[in-house]
Amino acid sequence: MLLLGATLIGCWLVQRRRRYLLWVASSYTLVGSALAWQSLMVLADLHRWAIVTGVMYLFGAWCFARGMAGYYAVSARPRIGLLIGAVVLLALYYYSRIEVDLWMRMHWLNAGLGLLQLLPAGRILQRRLPTAGLERAMYWLYVLFAINTSVRPLLSLVIGSRGENAASFSSYWLMMLATTLLFALLFTMLLLANTVRDAMTALRAERNMDPLTNLLNRRAFQEAAEPLLRDPRQGPWTLLIGDIDHFKRINDTWGHAHGDHVLQTVAGALTQQVRNEDLVARFGGEEFVLLLRTDLASAESIAQRIRTQLSEDKKLLPNGGRMTISFGIVPIADLAELSASLSHADRLLYQAKQAGRDRVHVARPAGETPAL
Helix, strand or coil: CHHHHHHHHHHHHHCCCCCHHHHHHHHHHHHHHHHHHHHHCCHHHHHHHHHHHHHHHHHHHHHHHHHHHHHHCCCCCHHHHHHHHHHHHHHHHHHHHHCCCHHHHHHHHHHHHHHHHHCCHHHHHHHCCCCCHHHHHHHHHHHHHHHHHHHHHHHHHHHCCCCCCHHHHHHHHHHHHHHHHHHHHHHHHHHHHHHHHHHHHHHHHHHHECCCCCCECHHHHHHHHHHHHHCHHHCCEEEEEEEECCHHHHHHHHCHHHHHHHHHHHHHHHHHCCCCCCEEEEEECCEEEEEECCCHHHHHHHHHHHHHHHHCCCCCCCCCCCCCEEEEEEEECCHHHHHHHHHHHHHHHHHHHHCCCCCEEECCCCCCCCCC
């Protein structure tokens, strides 16, 4: 367990944002040290150090609960944990100093350890039930071990006597060591596997997402669009390119910080008006691209709603003026048309700018007038 703790500390040094690794490592270190210390004692000396080892076990169990709570972003309920620890320590004091009883100490300690480990379990279930296979396996392994720890005193009845018998205690001790080590090995493997998966997911998100608006970037948009456009059954698809009007003037007048706020507001308006299966990306600067699973008429209606929502937001610009956006919209049939459709939508956007901005220009048959 000490080696496993050292391994997790090494992982935490590489991934310092994942503080739950440090909490679990602290748990392994405390519990492993207490186990090692008690394993080297003779049976008659256990009661003399029961309070000290009890503190190590209890704090180690809460550190483990704190690590699980940190992984799932819930509370480990430190006040309740402190109350449980205080009650168990009082019982350990009584059965080690006033009425020496090894098995009663084991009952109280294991019940306390199990309760401490279960502290965040309810909050985790209230927040979200893990869906990923590895994450679900780690959660249920954690719950099962906490339950096993809580009912472990009952297992002593199967082994034999409740009295301080060296043979029965040795059997119980070996069983406890075996189950603890097996859990620690399995849990560490699952924890590291989930940590690696989460790190890869975070790296992928950093690669694919625009950090300011949290929208897809150009590369991620094209990667996400490819499987959608390859399947003709998922259509029809429509491509939109939107560009904030006079964005340079906004930056020059009120500063880049306000310009960033405007970009984030526009990104929010775009995502509000589309569905989950639609793609929204920031291609750079003040240019946004949308791939909508709808026809031209519906796409135009969506673009008009976005344009109206932004232009009616009187708080967006410090002087209470209107912030406008222009769009170019074209249909797209398949992946082979992606590059050409982007160019076509960009030309329509340019025409909207030349026509006075704050407009939506749609690819239409010859003779039709574009919408204003």
